[in-house]
Amino acid sequence: MNYDRILIRYGEISTKGRNRHKFVEKLRKSVKIALVPFPNIKIEASRDRMYVLLNGESGIEIIEKLKHIFGIQSFSPAIKVERNVEALKNSALDFVRSHYKEGQTFKVTPKRSDKTFELNTDGINRTIGGYLLQNIPGLRVDVKNPDINLRIEVRVDAIYLSCETIPGAGGMPSGSNGRAMLMLSGGIDSPVAGYLAMKRGLEIEAIHFHSPPFTSERSKEKVVDLTKKLAEIYGSSIKLHIVPFTSVQQAVREQIPENYSMTSTRRMMLRIADEIRIKQEGLAIITGESLGQVASQTLESMFTINEVTNTPILRPLIMMDKTDIIKIAHEIDTLEISNRPFEDCCTIFVPASPKTKPRREKVQHYESYFDFIPLINDAVQQVETLVIEPEEQNSEFNSLF
Numbered sequence: 001m002n003y004d005r006i007l008i009r010y011g012e013i014s015t016k017g018r019n020r021h022k023f024v025e026k027l028r029k030s031v032k033i034a035l036v037p038f039p040n041i042k043i044e045a046s047r048d049r050m051y052v053l054l055n056g057e058s059g060i061e062i063i064e065k066l067k068h069i070f071g072i073q074s075f076s077p078a079i080k081v082e083r084n085v086e087a088l089k090n091s092a093l094d095f096v097r098s099h100y101k102e103g104q105t106f107k108v109t110p111k112r113s114d115k116t117f118e119l120n121t122d123g124i125n126r127t128i129g130g131y132l133l134q135n136i137p138g139l140r141v142d143v144k145n146p147d148i149n150l151r152i153e154v155r156v157d158a159i160y161l162s163c164e165t166i167p168g169a170g171g172m173p174s175g176s177n178g179r180a181m182l183m184l185s186g187g188i189d190s191p192v193a194g195y196l197a198m199k200r201g202l203e204i205e206a207i208h209f210h211s212p213p214f215t216s217e218r219s220k221e222k223v224v225d226l227t228k229k230l231a232e233i234y235g236s237s238i239k240l241h242i243v244p245f246t247s248v249q250q251a252v253r254e255q256i257p258e259n260y261s262m263t264s265t266r267r268m269m270l271r272i273a274d275e276i277r278i279k280q281e282g283l284a285i286i287t288g289e290s291l292g293q294v295a296s297q298t299l300e301s302m303f304t305i306n307e308v309t310n311t312p313i314l315r316p317l318i319m320m321d322k323t324d325i326i327k328i329a330h331e332i333d334t335l336e337i338s339n340r341p342f343e344d345c346c347t348i349f350v351p352a353s354p355k356t357k358p359r360r361e362k363v364q365h366y367e368s369y370f371d372f373i374p375l376i377n378d379a380v381q382q383v384e385t386l387v388i389e390p391e392e393q394n395s396e397f398n399s400l401f
Contacts, residue, residue: 003077003078003079004053005051005053006051006054006077007076007077007153011071011072013173026071027069029173031069035052040054052066059077067166067168069174070174072169072170075165076151076166077162078161079160080160081158082159085118093131093135096132096163106142106147106149107150108132109150109152110154112154113154113155171199174236179203179204182286183206183287183288186344187346188325188326189288189293192334194230195230197286204234204286205239205280206240206241211249223240223344224386224388241280242385245345248265256363259351259353261354262295263296263305263358266296267308268372272380284311286314286315286316290322290325293322295356301355304359
């Protein structure tokens, strides 16, 4: 028996109260966008579950799409059955027969969301389990490690049968928790930070600091490719703001003592990122910082750098080991791009002995001898904004809005 729908479980969305419908609608929209290539499908969303009715479309291809949508805890290919015991028995038999191979074991896992159904959980287990054993020769019960786990979910509208639970991407639906600006350097860490931010429901816009001629066009292309990878994961376009940073970076090099130049450079970046955030109506700035990984990521450095803004700074990687970050970068397919040997502005003009414990009052003192505001304003005014589309952006996308 071929399944006719896919049952989607919400996971963390289920903890929401009166505003749950907003998160469900965000998830429904994400699913709709991801499944644009399948015009015959129909999406039904309720407070507790979502269903994708296949209507003849390829279930295998749709399953691959659903695996990567944030907000889905798990999902199961399923069939819909009438709410009566005889229909349930016959459908369960056909369903298990279509999956059964000689010598396999099974168990029944019932869930009775609607308590008005004539059989309780134990009754469903005994009735359906007994019926299957009577009608499928060689079938045996194994409650600990079955080959076939028949899940029976009794709901108000119908009964749903499935025997496979596929993990989803988890997290929160895309765009459900507001907009934030990702400082995207081109290294390994910042794309992973962007991925984890998106997984928590943030809509991101990327900011990259470009310092020609010290950084090349290949460095810029690298960041565009990283943004494209993130856009593929997000399922929609992402804005990339490219900041001309050469003048600011040269001024810091000339005006600030060498061992404090890195600290001051990061402060200038944060000030510019904050101005772009205001223009784009973002609510936070995301960085790829990991505590103690480099000199600018010690607690003292972050304390000193953060002084220039009151905007929340989100650091998804702050307590992660480098090996764990690399593992995620490999999984989301950004590692190879990040390892391309093109310098970015963070790797040029690096002091021989940068301060690992910079003090606020000292960097304030050094910066007070030069007016950086005109350079910052010029950099913000000259930002180049690109809209990066996913690699496989369907032409029907715009028709959804």
